[in-house]
Amino acid sequence: MDMADVTGFADLETQPLAALAPRERILKTASDLFYRFSVHSVGIDRIIAESGVAKMTFYKHFPSKADLVATYLRHKSALWFQMLETATERPGLSPSERILAIFDALDGPFRSPAFRGCPFVKGMAEFGPDADAPDVQATITAYFKDLHDLVAALVEPLGLNRPERTVMQILSLIQGAIVMAQSTRDPLVAEANRDAAKLLIDSAVASAGA
Amino acid sequence: MDMADVTGFADLETQPLAALAPRERILKTASDLFYRFSVHSVGIDRIIAESGVAKMTFYKHFPSKADLVATYLRHKSALWFQMLETATERPGLSPSERILAIFDALDGPFRSPAFRGCPFVKGMAEFGPDADAPDVQATITAYFKDLHDLVAALVEPLGLNRPERTVMQILSLIQGAIVMAQSTRDPLVAEANRDAAKLLIDSAVASAGA
């Protein structure tokens, strides 16, 4: 699936800020600030100022802050799944290796000093089920469903007896790795959890073959 | 370690709200609201109103909101470690079973409709390394260190070759379970991760014995 068609963000990550069109400049600035400081800590005025845009221009492109937040999360989701798909769809990998490729892909981000954890776990913290922001909540819910479906699709070819159980364990190792990478900055988290996942998969495959 | 001495919260969880002294009433109200809606979403005025306390009384007991937030987190930490210690120190458990007891202890909270994830992961989301709230950040950092130390102490008697690696994997399964329990409400997360932990532990013990 080509996310660029859906989001229209193009290569927003590599362009210099000043060269971007207003809408992309706003989104990139907001994305950086939201991820770094949390959504509630960053006001519209700051995003306006740092993206060098007029207030009316902002509200022309994003009808409300909630709208910008939802767009920010969809943007993060698109980039993240793009990375995951690149890693897992590499040709020549066995079904098991495709799953483990997720943990290899995590290693780079974990080592980045800008890494601040999972935007969607952070999103749940700020916009939980009791919040009043349906768009944002729907985006977060969709992310977790999509990640589940991706892992489920990778587990399916293993032909396990209880695939959902293994899917849940793999997802736990992924989410757990992200939390651990954020709280301790230990660079070995990704590798340690990769090995844990391998053990789980091998064991599940072995008992399915019996 | 007796947390009650350190925190002085006593049995704040079971008393009816009106019977509590002002300080405890404030803390219980704030704790519920912060956990449910996030810290930044709940203003002092709301805490004042719902705890039925005067504003001056509030500021007499808590010099600032940041102070209340740090106290809230220390309170949550104390309760959580109390539960963990009760579960893991039960007599008659083998070293491995003590570790697995953590996942058994998670099962109850996961099934509670009031469950909203880990207060400290949420805390990191709102008060990350770039925030300006040293007390709160220190409390969060201390929590992750304490949890690490608790698991490390449980892993130590297993006599593994690379205990830190197993500690990290166990911690990942714990944090991952919490994230998964919050995002999906699947009641089987705790059990699935308990089994994953058992596999990891047995495998690590086996290769240490060799």
Next chain:
DNA sequence: ACCTAGATAGACAGATCTGTCTGTCTTTGC
């Protein structure tokens, strides 16, 4: 050259947030 669409700067309204202050009432110890 002109006209239109969109960007710019910045004032403004209304709500909300933290924290301070005043003055009255209630409770408690002696």
Next chain:
DNA sequence: GCAAAGACAGACAGATCTGTCTATCTAGGT
């Protein structure tokens, strides 16, 4: 029964937040 300490209600200040509005400027298409 009384004095002292603490809790009460609520106004207030100053900052900040989202979102609206006006009025000017700039860039492109024809």
